[in-house]
Every structure is written in structure tokens, then in C-alpha cells.
Amino acid sequence: MTATVLDRLIDDFLYFLRVEKGLSPATLEAYSRDLQRHGAFLRQQGLTGLQSVDPALLVTFFAALRHEGLGVRSRVRLLAALRGFYRFAVDQRQLTENPLLLLDSPRLLQTLPGCLSPAEVDRLLQVRGQDCLLDQRDQTMLELLYASGLRVSELVGLRCSDYQATTGMVRVMGKGSRQRLVPVGEPAQDCLRHYLAQVRPQLLSDADSPALFLSRRGRGLTRQGFWLMIKRRARQAGLTQTITPHTLRHSFATHLLENGADLRVVQMLLGHADITTTQIYTHVSREHLQRVHERFHPRP
Template sequence: MAPGFEEAREAFERHLRAERDLSPHTVRAYLADVDAFLRYLALSGAETPAAIDITVLRNWLGEQHDAGRSRATLARRTASLRAFTAYAHRQGWLDSDPGLLLGTAKAGRALPKVLGHEQMAAVLNVPVTTDPKDLRDQAIMEVLYATGIRVGELCALDVDDVDRERHTIRVLGKGRKERVVPIGLPALRALDAWCVRGRPRWIRERTGPALFLGVRGGRIDAGTVRRIVHARLARVEGTPDTGPHGLRHTAATHMLEGGADLRSVQELLGHASLGTTQIYTHVSIDRLRAAYRQAHPRA
């Protein structure tokens, strides 16, 4: 990559991390897209961001489309380019912002995979031993389903984030927005079992306040949580294979099916927009149609 692009890329990374305070995952995704675009631009002989215009942006996205990139990938890459060109314009590298002329690539939403009520109950009722790993894994499954929090939010929980008197947990969500989420008695009991009989056996000098630990005493990571969820679901025959996000979908869907209003579910999940939460109404309708076709004699 030309030196001019390297400097621009490094400045953009600092902007994403320090000024916009985006999550590490989002920063990595944006930078990967911008890196790919700048390499494409360099192949044309360009050496600085000043060579960026609407034509080269559309040509690159067109090549991505022809290469078979999914609609979701194209939507994210469009967003990445817009963020970069807007920053380049503010820095004075571009006379105008060509990203404003890009159309919005709609990703399209697939209906999320959710577990039925009986399936979820079977997963949570699997016998649990007194082994710390078993106690931790059970508490993780209960908390994910009870609260619908994201896997990153679960990993970031500290011991003091659990309010047992009020039956709530304090969660730090996207954009470092804090919210308080209710949690049910079964999840609290599983947490108590882990905190009393499991967590103390894994505590080390470097453990700190983390609620959920790995076997070496450090804060648990998202990859470990995903493996736990997949393994737990695999223990119940006929249960769809999904991850922590599938449990989040399941919690939201079950709440709506139980009569919760959409605004309450939005608050629970920490969605900035009610439109994001509305996908769960589509899930419930889809499940209703499936049940109707299966049960009604004249469906």
C-alpha cells in the first residue's frame, strides 16, 4: 500500500477507536473493508485518498457484487466506505464527500433460528453436576436466555453487576450505553450456585471482578461462550444448532409470544431503533403460520 494510504488508514483507525469509540469488532470490520478498497485503488496507480471519487467507489462495489459477495457484506462495505470518505473530507483530503452519492445497500433480514419453549426448557433442565465448569455453563445458559443480552455483554459482566434484591443485572451495551435488565429466579439460582460453589475454585491473583471465568481464572471470552452454547444444545436431541445470538433471538421471541409489547423487548435487548426489534414480530408471525398449516384441517 502506498505511504499516503498507510497514513490515511492509520489516522482513520485512530478516529474509529478514540473519537467514535466503536467496538473492537466494528473497528476490525471497517478497517478490513477500507484496506481492501485502498489496495484496489493502489492497483490503478493512485497514491493518496485524493484519487477517490464516486466512479471508483461504485466500480469497487460492483466488483464485490460480481464476486458473489452477500447483500449483508455489500451493505457493510458500503457503510465502511461512507465512514472513510466522510472522514477524508473532514480532514481535507477530499474536496467533497463522494460517499454521500452511494446508494444504500439493503442487507435483507433472514428470520433468526429460535428454539421452541419445550426445547429451551429441555436444554436448561439437563442435569448439572457440582463441577465448576458445569455450574458456570449452566449459569451462562440461564443468563443468556433470561436476559437476551449479547455475548460480549455477558463476557463483560462483573460480580457487582448482579442485583439480587431487585432481580436485575447492569449491562454495558453497544456504544458503551448502560442499561438495567431484569433477570428471573432460575437464572439467579444458577448464578448463586456458580458464585458460591464454582467461581471461588477458579479464582487467581489476576481474576479481578469478572463474573464468568475461564479455567485459568481470567475473564471468559466470547469464543468459549459460543462453544458452551453449541455443546449444551447438542445434548438435547432435535434442538436446532445455534449460538448465543440464537438464545437472544429465542428470549425475544418467547417474550413477544407471551404478550410483551415491542417497546419493552426493545429496552430489554438494548436496540437503539424499534425497527431492529420488529424482526421478532415477523418471527412470531412465521411460527404462527407454520403452526396453522400444520394444525388447521383446511389450511
Template structure:
């Protein structure tokens, strides 16, 4: 059994070109699966695995409290492996056929209230680093960019006179996102008074740089955000994606068109954007319960 797994990992690494992290995920899923087959199902050959064994293993994961997302990912790993064995003529039938993938639990994204956003963006920007920090936060909330898109921005991606920013999203899909006046002012201030001091004599076209003049990293931005939320007294957990969620939710709450928000976020499927309408309804219920005298 181990030889087949080794060949599959080689196929994923060399032919599919998967990253080390993705490969490790496959290895973890299949190691646990093989352990179940050998110890509990008493199976020592892949051609003896039947559909019922796969289902039993998935039921066991469910009993252990694994999320539907984890079970769906595991089934995807098992399916890829068994399909590989069929293609390699090591087994004749794929036991994962006709097994439904569990639907993922849809958790509503956490957002900041408009008041909390005001708190977050009220930081006192006086020196090069705080001016940069304010510009980054203003841009994230104004555009809904992912943090990976923010730190990848180049100076040439900015079109401040026209009032928009160009970014490359997932799958290198280009999109144009409008910039509000407040965000434009913060970015202009950063470029005029801060960026040059941070870059000094280094050659970089990155828009946002760290104190050493090098392009900012995801981890670097995460640390900055954590420091600022602590400083302004926001006690809930705030991630870079929280600002993206807040951007979308506040737009929809104020009457924005769902298709327009989808385009600004760079979602290929509108169902991904629709989750923010549920957030809006949830927030309305909270407001009603809090403020209505007979709620």
C-alpha cells in the same frame, strides 16, 4: 489509479482509525471494482468513471447472486472512496450520487421453541464448570444479552437482591435488565460454589471465567454452547444469538409490550425489535398447519 487507492487506505487507517478487518473489507470491495473498470469498462482514470459504470457494476454483482446486504456494503465502499476523491480535488463529480442503496434482505431470526429451551437448560449442573455453564445459559435466556455483553459482565454489575443486571451495550449505552428467579438462583449457586474455585488466587472482577480463572471469551462460550446442544440432543444450529432471539420472541408471544422488549434488548430503533413480531406470526402459522385438522 492505484495511488489514489493507497492514499484512501492511508486516510481510513490513520485519520479514520478503522480496524484492520474493516480496512480489509474496503480493500476487497475496491480491488474488485477497479478490476471491473479496467478490464470490462476499459477505464484507467478515476475522473472517467460515470454513474452508469457504477450502476453496471452493481447490476453485475446482482447477476452473480450477491445478496442485497453485500451490494449495499459495496456501494457504501465505492461512495466513501469517490467522496474522498472529490474532497481531494482528484475528480469533480461523484458518480455514486443518487444511486439507491438496495434494501437488505430481512431474514427471520432462528429461535428455539420453549420445549427446546427447557431441554437446553436441563443440563445437570454438579461441578464448577457445569454450574457456571448453566448460570450463563440461564442468564442469556432470562435477559436477552448479547454474548459480548455477557462475557463483559463484572461482579459489580449484578444486583441480585433487586433482581436486575446492569450491562453496557453497543456504543457503551447502559441498560438495566430484569433477572428472573430461576436465573438468579443459578447465578447465586455459581458465585457461592464455583467461581471462587475457578478463579483461585487470580485477581479478576469478571463474572464468568474459564477453567484457568481468566475472563471467558466469545469463542470459549461458543464452544461450550456447541458441546451442550450436542449433549442434550438439539440438532439445529444454535448460536449465542439464538438465545437472544428466543428471549425476545417468547416474550412477545406471551403478550409483552414491544417497547419494553426494545428497551431490554437495547435496540435504538423499534423497527429492529419488530422483526420478532414476524417470527411470532410465522411460528403461529406453523403451529396451525401442524395441529389444525383442516389446515
């Protein structure tokens, strides 16, 4: 097999580490494995060099490593190898800029929250309590969270004026004081209409709060209170994995992508300022596409 530009660059970098940096054989072997793993990923993307490598592709690579079960320590070492490799590529004028400089380590090394299947989401949303006011409020919040993909801070921060019943949209104040409009499906809208007409007025009592979702004392809810509620409901639904509010946000994004939503649209709905943040969800979508291909293609 003819060596590609990428193969030759990896060999040159390992030679540099051995001769110029004097790294031990064990460290060189580990770096070689890491770089070959990265090279194999790039070749799967149809690349033989580095010119088309961008931050989004690197985020996808590390997301795939997490999904494969590679531990944090191994990913930290691999990240160190790639930092040196991409610096070397710039020095050798194989790249004009280092794509890793545009990404911070926590973003690459963070663990994605778990994702529920649509059936598991249904089980969570179908949990019913004693049909008291708080149970109806909780049901509305869960329906809205899955329908919109909001962050928990955005959910508990909603004001009554943020829900636009005529258009079926909610106005959200996201990170960096950026506003966005997010559409809400019919099940969540039905819950919101009932909550606003029948539940919230009773929770409000004599208090005067602009918050959409209220506590039993008529005040705005806290993130901690919502976390406890969703964990309790997950137990009632028989879900054994750890469920957090972000699990529903992650499930929202994943299910949209699996059903053909455009990545840019999902970016807007989630309120991500950078498309590379949304890119971490695409490895799940690619898995779904692979399963569909293997199931239906005559020669999988």
C-alpha cells in the same frame, strides 16, 4: 376491481422503465413480479398508497420474505426494484421522503438466527455434565442468557458488580456504551446465587479478576469459548439445528412477543437503539397469533 393509487404508480413506474430506461422484457417482468408482491403485502396491511410506509414496515416485509424461504439473490433483486420504485415515488411527489434511505441493505437482507421452542430451550438448559465447577458455571451462563436476552459480548463482559441481587437485575453495557438494566427470572437468580457463593470463589483461586464469569484459570471468558460450550451442550441435548448464543437471544425476544410483551419493552430489554431492529422479530409473533386464531376460532 378499481385500480388503487398504488396500482397506478406501479404501472407508471414500469412504463418509465420500459420507455425511459429501455429495460429488457425479462427484466421488466421480474420487476413487475417483485412490485406486485410488495403491493400485495401493503394491501394486506390495509394500505392502498405509500404515505404510511415507514422503515419498520419495510423491515417487516423483508423479514416475511426470508421466512417464506425467498433466496438472497431474489431478495437482492427485489430490493433493487424497490429502491428504484421509491425514488420514482418521491420524484412523482407521492412521497415526501424515501423510507428505504433510512435502512441499510445488510439489515434488510440478513438471515435471522433460528428460534428454539420453549421445550427445546428446556432441553438445552436441563443438560447436566459431571457437576464440576465449569459445568455449573456454564449452566448459570445459559440460564442468564435466556433469562435476559443479552448479546454474547455483553454476557462475557459482565462484572460481579453488574449483578444486583437485591433487585434481581443486571446492569449491561451495550453497543455504543449504552447502559441498560435487565430483570432476571428466579431460575437464573438461583443459579447466580449458587455460582457466586460456591463456584466463582473456587475458580478465582489466587487471581484478582472483576469478571463475573471466569475460566478455569480465573480469568474472564472469551466469546469463542462460550460459542464452543453452547454447541457442545446443544449436541448433548439432541438439538440438530445450528445453535449459537444469538439463538437464545432470538428465542428470548420471540417468546416474550408470543406471550404478549409490548414491542417497545422488548426493544429496551434487547438494547436496540432503533425500534426497526426489534421489528424483525414480529413476524414470528404474528405466525403464533395466526396459529392460535386457526385453532380456537369457530370459523377460522
